[in-house]
Amino acid sequence: MSFQTALTGDVTLRELSKDDADALADAYVRNREHLAPWEPERPEEFYTAEWHRERLWTQVLENSAGRALYTVLESDGRIVGRLNLTDVVHGAFENGHLGYWIDAGFTGRGLMTRAVEAMVAHSRDELGLHRLQAATLPHNTASQAVLTHVGFERIGFAPSYLKIAGEWQDHVVYQLILHG
Structure with a gap:
């Protein structure tokens, strides 16, 4: 099943290809x-098409296997953001993790909020997930605003959670229960 939804007249959220x-x-x-x-x-290789071409197929396979839903925000044929649902676990957990970013030229338009809302609805209604989780750096107030606007609640603090910008950094952890 292919996932795609219009966020605005010029930006679409769609499954990675x-x-x-x-x-x-x-x-x-x-x-x-x-x-x-x-x-x-x-x-340095990360910034080349060859690097992505060699690795993209794994994300596409993860999508088809239902273990993830890697998506892009697209405007006029250009990718202007990513929203990824990863680590999807079914069974007793029915959980997935969200991660996202938006192009510097597209910030402040509410696009990521709309994209996360669309992913939440899809996760609940199509994937049958019970819970979504996301983590942000403590000083990433823009990302936290997206999560709280959509209804995520802060559930904890994770010291040295991820290695970001070359350093192990603390994160604030959020969750959204999809089926109450």
Whole structure:
């Protein structure tokens, strides 16, 4: 099943495709400085289409196996953000983790809030998940605003949670219960 939804007249949230390598590399190059404080350190090769072409198929396979839902925000054929549902666990847990970023030129428009709302509805109604989880750096107030606007609640603090920008950094953990 292919996932796609219009967020605005010019931005669409859609499932990642095996043909997205060039557009992904372009998006990461364009946003390299913008994303550096919020993401793991990346090797130089990460910013090439070849790097993405070699690895993209695994994310597409994860999508088809139901273990993840990797998506992109697209505007006029350019990727302007990512929203990924990963670590999907079914059974007694029915849980997934959200991670996302938005292009520097598209911040402040409410796009990621709309994208997360669409992913929440899809996770609940189509994937049957019970809970979503997300973690943000304590000083990432924009990301926290997206989560709280959509209804996520803060549930904890995780010391040295992820290695971001070359350092193990604390994170604030949020959850959203989809079926009450």
